[in-house]
Amino acid sequence: MYKFSLVICTMALLSGSAYAQTIIDQWDSVKAPPAPVLQAVKADPATTAFLVLDISVVKATNKGPCNSDVTLCTQSVPFVKAMLEKARAAGVYVVYSVSSATDAKDILPPVAPQPNDPVVKSGPDKFVNTNLAELLAAKNIKTVIIVGVSADGAVLNTATDAILQHGMNVIIPVDGVSAKSLYVEQYVAWFFTHAPVIATRAVITKGDMISY
16 A cells, blocks of 8 residues: 555656746747836935946957947946936945956046046945945945946845845836846836835836936
8 A cells, every 4th residue: 555655646746847837938929028117216415326337448449348349338328427416416336346357548438437436346246345435434324326337236235235135125217227228127127116125115217207
C-alpha cells in the first residue's frame, strides 16, 4: 500500500511539473498592466535635493551613458534642463553623478553643474563608494528628486538605496528619466509604484507637476 501511494504521489508531481510554465514560457502572452497615475507633488526646498545622474558622454557623442545612440536620453535633456532651472530658482540643493567612465566635464552642457555643485562618481548606486549620503545628511535632506540615465541602472538603484537604507522619500519625474528602450522605462515606472516598501516612499510624476 505504501509503495502504491508513493507511486501515485510521484506521478502527480511529475504530471504537475509537466504542465507548470515559467514566465519565460508565458512571455508573449503577458499583457502590460494599466499605466500608473502620475501624481502632482509639492516639495519643500529646504529638505529636498535634486539629483542629476549620469547625463554625460565620453569624448565622441556615441559613447557614454547619454549619447547619440541613446535617443531617449538626449530627448529628455530639455525636460531635465527645465526642471533643474525651476529647482535652482527655488533654492533646492543640486547634486550630480557621473559613471565610472566619465567625469564632471563630460556632463552635457545644457544641464552642466555650476561651480559649487558636488559631483559624485560611482557605478549604478550613487551611494556606494561616494560621499553622497554625507552630502545629503549635511543639508538635512529628506526627499530626493531623481532624474537621469539609466532608468534601470543609476536611477533605480540610487532611488532604492535612498528609500531602503536612508529612509528618504523619492520623486521620479518620468520625463526626466530615460533608458535604452521604452520597455525598460515602463518596467521602472511600474517598479516604483508597486514594489514592496518602495511604492510607499516613491512618487512618479512629471516635471510640470512638481512645485516648491
